[in-house]
Amino acid sequence: MAATSRKPAVRKQGPATRGRTSRSLPSRRVLVMAATRKGAWLYHSDAARKTWRSDGPHFLGHIINHLVLDPRDGRTLLAAAKTGHLGPTVFRSTDLGRNWKEAARPPAFAKAAEGEGRAVDHTFWLTPGHADERDVWYAGTSPQGLFRSEDGGVSWEPFSPINDDAQYRKWMGTVQDGTPDGPKLHSIIVDPRDPAHLYFAMSGGGVHESTDRGRTWTPLVKGLEVVEGFDPAEITVHDPHCVRLCPGNPDRLYQQNHCGIYRLDRPSDQWVRVGKAMPKRVGDVGFPMVVHPRDADTAWVFPMDGNTVWPRTSPEGTPAVYATRNGGRTWQRRDAGLPAQQAWWTVKRQAMTADTADPVGLYFGTTSGELWISRDEGQRWACMARHLPEIYAVEAAELA
Amino acid sequence: MKVLIPSALRSYTERSETEASGATLGAVLVDLDRQYSGIRFRMVDEQDRIRPHIRIFVNGEQIRDLAQPLRATDEVVIVQALSGG
Numbered sequence: 001m002a003a004t005s006r007k008p009a010v011r012k013q014g015p016a017t018r019g020r021t022s023r024s025l026p027s028r029r030v031l032v033m034a035a036t037r038k039g040a041w042l043y044h045s046d047a048a049r050k051t052w053r054s055d056g057p058h059f060l061g062h063i064i065n066h067l068v069l070d071p072r073d074g075r076t077l078l079a080a081a082k083t084g085h086l087g088p089t090v091f092r093s094t095d096l097g098r099n100w101k102e103a104a105r106p107p108a109f110a111k112a113a114e115g116e117g118r119a120v121d122h123t124f125w126l127t128p129g130h131a132d133e134r135d136v137w138y139a140g141t142s143p144q145g146l147f148r149s150e151d152g153g154v155s156w157e158p159f160s161p162i163n164d165d166a167q168y169r170k171w172m173g174t175v176q177d178g179t180p181d182g183p184k185l186h187s188i189i190v191d192p193r194d195p196a197h198l199y200f201a202m203s204g205g206g207v208h209e210s211t212d213r214g215r216t217w218t219p220l221v222k223g224l225e226v227v228e229g230f231d232p233a234e235i236t237v238h239d240p241h242c243v244r245l246c247p248g249n250p251d252r253l254y255q256q257n258h259c260g261i262y263r264l265d266r267p268s269d270q271w272v273r274v275g276k277a278m279p280k281r282v283g284d285v286g287f288p289m290v291v292h293p294r295d296a297d298t299a300w301v302f303p304m305d306g307n308t309v310w311p312r313t314s315p316e317g318t319p320a321v322y323a324t325r326n327g328g329r330t331w332q333r334r335d336a337g338l339p340a341q342q343a344w345w346t347v348k349r350q351a352m353t354a355d356t357a358d359p360v361g362l363y364f365g366t367t368s369g370e371l372w373i374s375r376d377e378g379q380r381w382a383c384m385a386r387h388l389p390e391i392y393a394v395e396a397a398e399l400a
Numbered sequence: 401m402k403v404l405i406p407s408a409l410r411s412y413t414e415r416s417e418t419e420a421s422g423a424t425l426g427a428v429l430v431d432l433d434r435q436y437s438g439i440r441f442r443m444v445d446e447q448d449r450i451r452p453h454i455r456i457f458v459n460g461e462q463i464r465d466l467a468q469p470l471r472a473t474d475e476v477v478i479v480q481a482l483s484g485g
Binding site for chain 2: 083089
């Protein structure tokens with residue numbers, strides 16, 4: 001698929017939310033990007049986020065792990081793709097998905113001696129570079145690898161020493177230490193104040209920070225708990241599910257971990273388990289972590305059942321988002337509009353996000369193929385698409 | 401030589417059959433990639449291993465060694481493995 005050109009079928013969808021009226025409305029349209037196990041869909045809103053135009057499927061049958069819009073130009077999309085039979089690649093569109101072209105050199109590990117080299121199974125995570133580095137992108141892969149493109153995603157090279165560093169290879173562990181879909185490098189974060197200040201996380205393998213543009217990295221796991229019976233001093237056993245930096249205060253990070261919800265206020269390197277304030281019957285296990293675009297005291301999580309054999313479904317079959325407005329000291333349940341019973345949902349770590357409108361729009365996708373929206377920061381929810389394939393990732397961006 | 405292309409890779413070739421040349425299977429795949437940029441990496445990983453769900457037959461015999469010598473009269477068939485049920 002060196003180049004594709006397609007005119008997607010477009011259909012109107014009905015009102016996505018009813019009832020409560022927003023305090024103020026966004027002046028710009030929102031693009032929601034849903035990446036699924038069987039292709040990708042784009043949803044274009046009106047200015048009120050009330051009606052949505054569906055554009056898709058793109059890459060029907062492809063496994064799309066992440067689909068991201070470049071905020072620096074507002075029209076370039078990158079899609080991390082593979083199929084059941086074919087190897088991984090990255091597709092790029094410079095016209096909001098009207099045409100796609102395959103990367104000339106997708107993320108791939110360096111060639112190694114016979115029997116020693118790793119191969120990228122799939123690109124899992126895409127992060128646009130700093131605003132001042134216009135064509136820079138970062139990618140995280142499974143198995144864990146960190147890659148960088150300096151030409152807008154056309155060609156990718158291994159980035160920094162970690163891919164082949166003996167210590168990091170040890171911390172990455174084995175396939176058995178990763179997720180059921182393979183060990184992953186994710187949550188690549190660029191400090192908006194400094195392009196040389198980077199974070200990433202690995203499942204498994206902990207959270208890591210660089211202040212020298214990726215030349216050296218330091219584990220950032222103090223205060224994080226690990227599964228009972230393991231030693232938290234061992235980096236391999238740390239399993240951060242999703243880490244987010246607050247745009248409103250880049251010194252604050254939140255993390256949804258395998259073992260709880262955490263907050264970190266730099267320059268401290270000590271994570272604080274703010275999830276202990278969650279209701280005991282719900283717990284603080286989950287996958288996604290969403291932060292407010294302006295208010296660093298506000299964040300949202302989607303709890304899942306981490307008891308017994310880890311069902312990874314909504315506790316008691318009653319899905320809910322939990323919100324904090326005070327940095328994690330207290331959490332409020334936000335389930336208005338969501339099913340009241342028998343909804344055994346799983347929401348993956350990339351499948352929940354926020355737009356930047358006021359009030360903030362929240363979006364999440366389930367592994368059962370439903371896409372949900374709240375136009376009022378979680379107060380009320382409505383389904384905006386259903387019957388999609390298993391949703392892997394949801395991103396939202398305001399369009400000019 | 402003649403190379404048969406499976407449906408999953410026809411977005412590159414836009415046909416089910418094409419021609420490629422080379423003294424080995426690896427060279428033939430490189431020639432295919434020269435003609436259809438990106439097609440080789442979907443079949444062969446960065447360690448030069450044929451991917452798990454790709455099968456390549458030469459004159460009806462499955463080949464996994466990219467160094468396998470080929471002749472101009474050979475027929476190469478690339479197949480999606482019957483995986484997944």
